[in-house]
Amino acid sequence: MEAILKDPSGAVIGLDFDGTLSPIVPDPASAKIHPAAPDVLAELGAHVGAVVIVTGRPVATALELGPGLTGVPGLVVLGHYGFERWEDGRVSAPPPPPGVPRAAAELPLLLDSLGLHDVSIEDKGRAVAVHTRRAPDPEGAFAALREPLAALAAKHGLVIEPGRMVLELRPPGMDKGHALGLFLAERDARSVMFVGDDLGDLAAFDAVRASGLPGVTVCSGSAEVTALAERADIVVDGPDGVVALLRELTTAFSRS
Template sequence: MKTASDVIARLASDPSRAGLVMDFDGVLAPIVDDPAASALLPGTAEVLDALSRHLAMVGLLSGRPVSFLRERVPGENVVLMGSYGVETWVDGEIRVLPAVAQWKPAVAEAEAELRRLFDAADVPGIHVEGKGLAVAVHWRQARERVAAAAFVEHVVREVAAKTGLRREPGKLVEELRAPVDEDKGTGLQRAIRAAGVDAVAYAGDDRGDLPAFAAVLALGGDALVVGGVDIAPEVAAVDGVAFSDPEEFLVWMKDLATVLDAQI
C-alpha cells in the first residue's frame, strides 16, 4: 500500500512531468456551516504558489464556480477548474463548455423554484446556494438533519423532474446541474491532457470527487482521500492515501514543497 511519502517521491522524481490537482472545500478549506464563508487554511496560498513553481501543473477542480475560486486563490499559476470542471479560467476569462452553457436558463429556473419552495416551507437551517451553472441546497445548519435531508431530497427530485437537470447528492448537500456527461473525472482528464503530465495525484473528500479518483487511478496516478466527520463510505473506501482532515493534508503539501525546494 502506498504511503503519503511514496506519493511525494513520485511527484518529485520528475516535477516537469508531474501534476497535483485538488478539490477546494474539505481539502484546502475546512467545511463550514456557511458555504460563502469557506476559505483556505492559513498558509495554503503560499504552499500552492511554491508548488506551482516546481510542478508542471497545480490545479483546483471544484464544484464551486471559477469566480469563487478566483476570489480565494491568488496568483495566475494555479489552474482553476470550476463547476466540476466544465468552466475554466483561461487567458483572463471564464470559459464554459457550450453543452453546459445552454442549460443556464434551466439552472436559473431551478434556483428560483427552490428558493420559493424552501421559503414557503420555512424550515430552519436549509440554505439554497446559486452557483451559476448549478444550484445547491445545504442542510448542514439544520437542527434535525435526517428530516431535513429527506425533505430536501424530495423537493430537489421534484425540481429536477420539472427542469430536466441532474440531481447530484453530496456531503449534507443536494445539487442540480446540467444533464451532460461531464464530471470531475472528465474535467481531470482534460487538464492532464492539456498539461501533458505523466505522474498525477488528485485530492478530494466527497462523492463528487469519485469520478476524479476513478480517472486518476485508471491513469496510474494517486488518489489522496481527505477525510472528515461526514465522509461518505464510498469515498472512504477509495484505494488511495488517506488524510484525516485538511490540516493534515496541508502538512503533506508543505512536505512536498520542501522536497521540491531542496532539489533546486
C-alpha cells in the same frame, strides 16, 4: 508518489476546494481557504507541471474565498465541475443553462411545502445548491429533500449532486472526473495526484485510475463522508493534513 517525486515537471496536482483547501463551515459564503494553502501551492507550482483546482464553486467565488491563489504559478481553476475555466487571469465558459434559474425559482415554494425553513439556497449561477447544515436536523432534512430535489432537477434537465449536507442541482455532461481526465490529456501529464473530501470527488479518483498514469488519490478525511477514505490511497486529517502533505512534497522537491 515515486513517479511524482522523480519527475515533478510531468506531474499534475489536482485539488478540490471546500473541505480540502478550505474547512467546511455552516455558511458556505463564509468559507475561507486554509491560511497556509496559497503559499504552499505557490511553492508546489514552481516545481510541478500544473496545479489545478477542480471545484463545484464558480471560479470567481473560489478565487474570492482563496486570496493569494492568483499568485500560484501556472494555476488553473476548473469551476462548476469543469464548465468554467480560469487560467492566466481569464475565465472561459459556455452560456449558462436555462434549467438552473427555472429550478432556483421553484425552490422556495418546494421547501415551504416540505416545511423546511431552516435550510439555505446557494445560487451559483450555473448551479443551485440546498444546504441543510444549519437545519435543526441536518441529516433528516437532507433525506427529506433527496427525492423532491431529484424530481425538480429532472423536470428542468439537470442532475442532482449530493455532498456533505448539501444537494446541488447542476447541468449534466460534466463532472470532476471528466474535467480532470480532459486536463490530463491536454497537459500530456506523466503522473497525477488528486485530493478531495466529498462524494463528487469519487469521479476524479476514478479518472486518476482510468488515466493509466502513475497516480495517487488522497482523501481529506472527515467523520461525515467515509466513501472517499475507503477508495483513497492516502487519508489525511482534513485541510490541515492536506496542507501538511503538500508541504512535505515541496520540501522533497527542494531537496532533489
